[in-house]
Amino acid sequence: MPTISADDLKAPGLRQRDAAPRLRALLDAAVDAIITIDQHGIIESVNAATERMFGFTAAELIGSNVKVLMPDPHRALHDDYIQRYLMTGERRIIGIGREVEGRHKDGNVFPVDLAVTEFQANGQRMFMGIIRDISDRRAAEHAAQARLDELAHAGRLADLGVTTSTIAHEVNQPLAAIVSFAHACQRMLAGGRADEAVLRDALSQIAEQGERASAIIARIRGMAKKREGHTEQVSVNDAVDGVLGMLSRQLRFEHVNLDVHLDPELPAVRADRVQVEQVIMNLVMNAVDAMREMTPEARRLVIVSARRDDAVILTVRDTGPGLDDKQADRVFESFYSTKSGGMGIGLSICRSLAESHGGRLWAESTPGDGATFHFELPARS
Amino acid sequence: MSDGPRVYVVDDDDAVRRSLRLLLESAGHLVTDYSRADAFLDACGEHCRGCLISDIHMPGLNGLELQSTLEERGIGLPLIMLTGHGDVPAAVRSLKAGALDFIEKPFDPQHLLAQVARALALDASRHAARAEEAHRGALLARLTPREREVVDRVGRGHSNKVVAADLGISERTVELHRGRGMKKLEVRTVAELVRLLDDAGATGGATGA
Numbered sequence: 001m002p003t004i005s006a007d008d009l010k011a012p013g014l015r016q017r018d019a020a021p022r023l024r025a026l027l028d029a030a031v032d033a034i035i036t037i038d039q040h041g042i043i044e045s046v047n048a049a050t051e052r053m054f055g056f057t058a059a060e061l062i063g064s065n066v067k068v069l070m071p072d073p074h075r076a077l078h079d080d081y082i083q084r085y086l087m088t089g090e091r092r093i094i095g096i097g098r099e100v101e102g103r104h105k106d107g108n109v110f111p112v113d114l115a116v117t118e119f120q121a122n123g124q125r126m127f128m129g130i131i132r133d134i135s136d137r138r139a140a141e142h143a144a145q146a147r148l149d150e151l152a153h154a155g156r157l158a159d160l161g162v163t164t165s166t167i168a169h170e171v172n173q174p175l176a177a178i179v180s181f182a183h184a185c186q187r188m189l190a191g192g193r194a195d196e197a198v199l200r201d202a203l204s205q206i207a208e209q210g211e212r213a214s215a216i217i218a219r220i221r222g223m224a225k226k227r228e229g230h231t232e233q234v235s236v237n238d239a240v241d242g243v244l245g246m247l248s249r250q251l252r253f254e255h256v257n258l259d260v261h262l263d264p265e266l267p268a269v270r271a272d273r274v275q276v277e278q279v280i281m282n283l284v285m286n287a288v289d290a291m292r293e294m295t296p297e298a299r300r301l302v303i304v305s306a307r308r309d310d311a312v313i314l315t316v317r318d319t320g321p322g323l324d325d326k327q328a329d330r331v332f333e334s335f336y337s338t339k340s341g342g343m344g345i346g347l348s349i350c351r352s353l354a355e356s357h358g359g360r361l362w363a364e365s366t367p368g369d370g371a372t373f374h375f376e377l378p379a380r381s
Numbered sequence: 382m383s384d385g386p387r388v389y390v391v392d393d394d395d396a397v398r399r400s401l402r403l404l405l406e407s408a409g410h411l412v413t414d415y416s417r418a419d420a421f422l423d424a425c426g427e428h429c430r431g432c433l434i435s436d437i438h439m440p441g442l443n444g445l446e447l448q449s450t451l452e453e454r455g456i457g458l459p460l461i462m463l464t465g466h467g468d469v470p471a472a473v474r475s476l477k478a479g480a481l482d483f484i485e486k487p488f489d490p491q492h493l494l495a496q497v498a499r500a501l502a503l504d505a506s507r508h509a510a511r512a513e514e515a516h517r518g519a520l521l522a523r524l525t526p527r528e529r530e531v532v533d534r535v536g537r538g539h540s541n542k543v544v545a546a547d548l549g550i551s552e553r554t555v556e557l558h559r560g561r562g563m564k565k566l567e568v569r570t571v572a573e574l575v576r577l578l579d580d581a582g583a584t585g586g587a588t589g590a
Contacts, residue, residue, distance in 0.1 A: 172465050173394045175487035180400035183490035187407035202403060209396050 033131040037066045038124060041082050053133050055105030066129075071103040086125070094118055094127070102131060111138045144246055147277075171216050174209035181206045234271045236305050236312050236377065237262040243280045244303075247288075254288050255296035261304045267379040269312050271357050276377070279350045279361065283316040283373050286346065290320030290371060311359070312379045317372040323365040331363060350375075386431035386501055390414040391421045391447065392463065393439045397486070401434065401493075408494050410501075418442035422450060425458075430508060432459040432500035434493075437471055437483075445471060448478055457507065459500035463488070517581045520566050528562035535559055535571065536578040 027034055033050035037043050043061045051057055054069050061068070067078040074081075085094065093100075097115035104110065113132040118125060181202045188194040240262060244251070251258060269276070284301065291299040302317040323331065332351045347361075354361035359377040388410045392398045398414045405412045411431075415421040418435070419442050433451075437444035444462050451458065462483040464472045472483035481503065482496050524532065527548075534544045541559070545552040568574045 172486040173397055176463075177394070177396035177400040179487050180397070180404040180490055180493075184400070184403040184407040187404075191407070193407075198403070202400075205396065205399065209400075212396070 031132070033129075033133075035061075035066065035069075035129045035131070037127050037129070039082060039086060039126070041065045041067060041079055044126065050131075053104075053131065054102065069102055071101050071109045074100065075103070082127075099134065102133070110135045147242065148246060171213055174213040174216075177209045178206050178213070181209070231270050231272055233268040234273045234276055235266070235268050236276065236314055237264075237266055239273065239277045239280055240303055240305065240314065243277050243284060247281070247284060251284075251288065251301070254292070255299055256288055256291065257297075257300045259300060259302045261302075263305050263307060266305050266307055266312055269357075269377040269379050271377060275353045275357070279353050279375055280314065280316070282346045282350050283375065286373075287316055287318035287320065287371075290318050293321070294319060307379065308376075310379055311376050314375040314377075315372060316375070317370055319370045322367045322369050323363060323371050324367050328363040328365050328371075332361070385411060386504060387411040387413055387429075388431055388497055388501070389421060389425065389429070389433045389458070390435075391416075391418055391433065391439070391444075392436040393417065394436070397436070397463075404490055404494070405497065408497075410497065418444070418447040418450075422447070422454075425456060427454075427456055429456060429458060430504060432461065432481075432497060432504055434461045434463060434497070436463045437475065438465055445475055445478070448475060448480065452478070459503045461493075461496050461500055513580070517577060520577070521581060523565040524562055525558075528558045528565070531555055531558040532562040532566065532574060533578065536574050538575075 027047040028049075030047055030049055033053045034047045035043060035050055036045045043064055043066050046058050046061050050061065054061075056068070065079070067075045070078060081092070084090070085092070093114065094116045095118075097113065100112055100114045101109050102112040111134045113134050115130045117128050119128060120126065185194075185199055185202050188199065240260065244258070244260070284303075287301050291301070298319055300319045302315070304315045304317075306313050306315070331347050351361045354375060354377070357377055359375070361373065361375050363371060363373050365371040388405050390398055390401050390405070390412060391414070392401065393416050395416070398416065402412045402414050413424075415424070418439060421433075421435075422442075435444045435447055439447075442450070448460060448462075451460070460475075460480045462472060462475045462480050464483050464485050472485075475483055481500050484493055484496065521529070530548060531544060534547060535541075539547070541552050541555045544559075545555045548555070563569070563574060566574065566577060568577055
């Protein structure tokens with residue numbers, strides 16, 4: 001098994017004869033795959049993690065072209081990449097690091113972080129690649145993105161709930177016209193008083209109104225495509241964790257200090273998980289928005305879950321400017337907003353979501369002392 | 382516009398209005414339709430007979446406002462309110478304010494036609510009652526005050542002798558007024574006179590007595 005030359009080790013204080021086995025141990029203990037190649041792309045050494053990650057033995061890899069570890073198109077182009085770098089010195093990856101894909105011996109392609117450095121050994125230009133398998137991280141990101149999509153969809157569904165009555169009314173118009181036209185035609189035919197022109201006109205009206213109805217239905221379907229709500233046992237604490245996880249980057253970016261107290265004994269609630277998360281997300285985002293004018297030190301978001309009798313109460317408190325009594329009532333109305341760019345939709349939807357679960361959503365506030373929102377859900381078994 | 386009974390249709394949706402018109406015409410009704418409540422109000426007065434089918438949701442004056450305006454103007458057309466999804470509270474308000482029925486869109490055409498027939502029958506009987514009342518009023522207006530005094534008492538079952546004593550006139554004079562009065566009222570028997578006076582009394586047409 002080849003080893004990296006002790007010449008490459010610049011650590012002072014180590015005696016040369018100890019250096020090689022120490023380095024070997026260090027390389028094999030690494031979680032990341034570490035591979036050295038020459039300027040032709042031929043693998044000179046690999047560590048143990050490389051074997052685990054790619055499924056090849058060291059013996060299979062040493063002396064092979066490193067492109068066996070890459071899926072197309074990089075597999076086909078890698079020799080050119082090296083040549084281009086050697087000729088132009090233009091760095092695409094060396095010293096930069098980027099997310100690329102690796103190829104397992106079984107053909108499976110997986111996402112990796114790749115960092116490459118260049119060094120000289122025995123008078124030759126060599127490259128060392130450090131490769132980290134980021135499948136888990138990518139899967140988590142995908143899951144988070146999927147949850148965000150789902151939440152966004154739930155938002156559209158809730159909007160739909162608000163406008164269902166309007167849409168149903170719209171569909172009823174063409175339906176009423178269709179049944180009336182059709183019935184009129186039947187009566188005229190039965191009475192032997194059918195004027196062909198009148199019938200023809202009525203029939204084309206029926207067709208037209210049918211199209212009008214289906215256009216309306218298509219619009220609804222577009223809005224409601226994905227899923228119907230369904231209830232399950234939901235842990236409000238998990239929902240809070242999930243939402244904070246999804247918003248963690250944003251909360252850090254906004255310099256919000258989090259203060260979370262979740263009651264470990266909290267009973268589960270029967271609810272549509274996505275809708276519960278949507279309400280929580282809305283409350284958290286409103287709190288973040290409300291605190292934007294405060295200094296970063298003054299931005300404190302307090303989230304408390306607690307049991308009260310047969311209910312679970314989630315309290316979300318911010319240190320923003322707060323609401324006066326009138327605002328505390330009105331924020332739940334449609335199209336009312338205290339935000340300059342606010343649509344005034346979020347809280348009205350949240351309240352109807354809370355109520356559709358047999359729960360409540362209300363606000364308390366002292367102007368100048370932040371706003372507190374309480375989200376209560378019945379904890380029936 | 383002819384003064385015969387018609388079905389007035391007020392709906393802002395062109396397709397619904399046209400289809401209702403054809404449906405009603407196929408059932409033999411005369412139809413006038415309007416896309417706006419105020420246009421109907423401009424055209425319609427106390428002389429309008431028949432019934433009204435109105436949508437509850439309309440831009441401008443809505444169905445409920447139309448209903449209350451008709452009420453204020455004393456236009457007593459039987460009203461069938463057309464409602465959409467989720468309009469039940471408004472429809473109930475409309476019923477309480479005297480609408481004959483509310484029908485949810487999309488409706489069963491048979492049911493709609495049946496309700497229209499009912500509305501027209503109601504309007505016809507109201508109209509007949511008003512006509513009779515007007516006729517009775519006209520008959521009673523022919524009487525002189527003395528004739529009215531006499532026939533009122535005869536109608537209450539008093540004999541000529543009692544009426545004569547009551548009014549301080551001779552029995553012969555009572556007979557004379559009674560004969561003339563009944564002739565003017567176009568009744569031949571006391572029983573007919575009693576019924577006429579009762580009907581007039583019931584509708585507030587009688588005076589004195």
